Amino acid sequence: MTNTVVITGIGLLSSLGEDIAAHVDAARGQRGAVIDRETFAPYPVHPLGAVELDRQIPKKSDQRQMEPWQRIGVYAAGLALDSAGIKGDADAKDRLHVIVAAGGGERDHAVDGQILTGLKSAANPGVFLNERLLGDLRPTLFLAQLSNLLAGNISIVHGVTGPSRTFMGEEQAGVDAVRVAHARIAAGQADMILVGGSYNAERRDMLLLFELGGALLKGVPTPTFRRLPGQDGMVTGSVGAFLVLESAQSAAARGARVLARLDAVSADRVRREDGAITRSLTEQLAGHHVAPDGLLVSAAPGLAGPAAEEQAALAAVAPGRTPLAVGDLVGHAIEAAFPAAVALAAALLSAGEASSALVSGVGHHRGEGLASLSAA
């Protein structure tokens, strides 16, 4: 590892809008979260704020070809490119690598409901399913569902023609995306990488998946690190979060503004037994420098057990401190949760809030990771 890795671009789109300052204000407690408790009751969600899509996705035809999770991601990626000052730099975008953390696209809820209703009385369910899918599925919906098509759309809409890779695997995909991007730049395998993810929380199909596992909070959310067992769970949020990472040399050569240094990123996955998360994070902490007055920023999903274990590990390096839970500000954004937490930490450092930050990410079902940042 030789190259210093810096953050030169941030794009955040959430229930708080697209203004970085609004997110910093929320982190400082000067602005409240936006939570919709009605639309998906009993499940509260942080809905996407008002956004004028044309500003980052000028062509209506492009907007139409995407589902919301892709539009959120493409929009946030555009914000990050703007922030890094490379939106208009065709040469930089031709060399820019992309790592996206993504899930899948959403179902056509109406079609699914009709088919499931029909299947109950269908004489030949298999044949009925074939007929209805052939007749009712929009051909282009598939492309709005494929995980790697967020990266594909970033390429098309923003003219980013460097290579892309898409990581899947819920929260840990976001951790690994940032970790691998950091490692490749540090090792000189790439100079500049656009990394991040997006999540559309306003989808019943995803609520269904997480409710099957009993992972959702119902009713009125309490703060993540005070959530009690039995009343805990995820409150998901629509979020797009992207970072432009680059080597310090690359940033200096093009005179880029450095928002923060990304010093180290680690990740692991342990079998979830009592104490396992604490042990995993404790081991990882050995690879991070944590200043006593540094910020603690957490991408915790909102489950009481994992949150307690995360806090126990952090208590060893920052006794008596409660991390800032990004989920309380913008909702838990699954694949985008860790990139959003790193983006917010970088924004806070850039705003002079502290000289360093430790970001923790513990997946609701698997995966544990850390990132440490310092002020530029």
Add this chain to the structure above:
Amino acid sequence: MTTDLRDAHGRPLVAITGMGLVTSLGQGKADNWARLTAGQSGIHRITRFPVEGLRTTIAGTVDDLFNEPFAAPELSEKLAMLAADEAVGQAGLGRKGDFPGQLFMAVPPVELEWPQKQVLASASNEAVSYDTLLAAAAAHTHRAYHAMFLFGTVADRIADHFGTKGSPISLSTACSSGATAIQMGVEAIRRGETEAALCIGTDGSVHAEALIRFSLLSALSTHNDPPEEASKPFSKNRDGFVMGEGGAALVLESYASARARGAEILGFVLGCGEKGDGFHRTRSSPDGRPAIVAMQEALADAGLEPDHIDYVNAHGTSTPENDKMEAMSCTAVFGPRMTTLPISSNKSMVGHTLTAAGAVEAVFSMLTIANGRIPPTINYREPDPNIPLDVVPNVARDARVRRVISNSFGFGGQNTCLVFGDAPV
């Protein structure tokens, strides 16, 4: 001495010490190779689900692995498990359940499937909506569905079974995913982050909706009868790809560590190249530049010139667009020599194994080198005058092959090329 263990760029050389394979042709490298070089097809009529009313009724499914109904991620996991078992066994690296390296997995996207949704819908007698399903889910009596349809679960289970180290990567670059898994393993070893990597591509997702989605994009061959003649890459009458299933695994090791433990070296991943394409969601740039650059980058990464390549393992999907674009791009990279440089498509026999394809074809590329025998492109009866290439028509050919470039291209502008060789450059 130490310089022998590094490549032309001064990086650790990456050796292959284990390989495993499952496709519609069979289980294991031996079976697959025998049938592939005999020009046999694994494509058959689908029996997994009713095909009445479908335009395409054939695929290269891998059947008979389950006695009961199963979901796509369960088959993907099984295929990965079988392939990895063979690869790790051959490599003889680490102890059972304690693989001393990282895991990189190309896995297909997953989502709750119709049978599970039907179970949830059965709780109600009224018109079904997602609220019906949510109400049923809230009883928490179907918890297993949650883990089954998380994107990270297949890799999780492989990581647990083989005891790989670190955070496993589940990745997608669409139809080049298998190649990307290998590329990521190579990069991690070159960084010195790990001495070994288990790289897997798997895809067991031929079900009605998956087939219909590709069908609605007019991507699939509709030459259903006879099934084994449907996939005809580079032929004038090619009319789309045939979905296939499979799993392939490679154990990659730094040459230094493989040699130190006296492992049998099967060959080397010499170079990796990739390029994005912002032209269109499903179509590639008309000038072929991204595919050309991906091949050139792979050659440069390997420290090789085009003349050093003995065989092109084609992406060769059998779609009108891909094969034309690939032929044009190869001609741009290899020049006039391309008319005599052998290029063949394994997909003519195993179909397009989608997420797994890049890894499946990596194993076939290595077997081509090891056996000195180039697998054919079968069903080549009507040459396309616009593709004047040596596609190794219909019959395998004996040839000394030292270096292969394997191409993988995917929806979303994904282009990944790998260079394999029998010895370091």
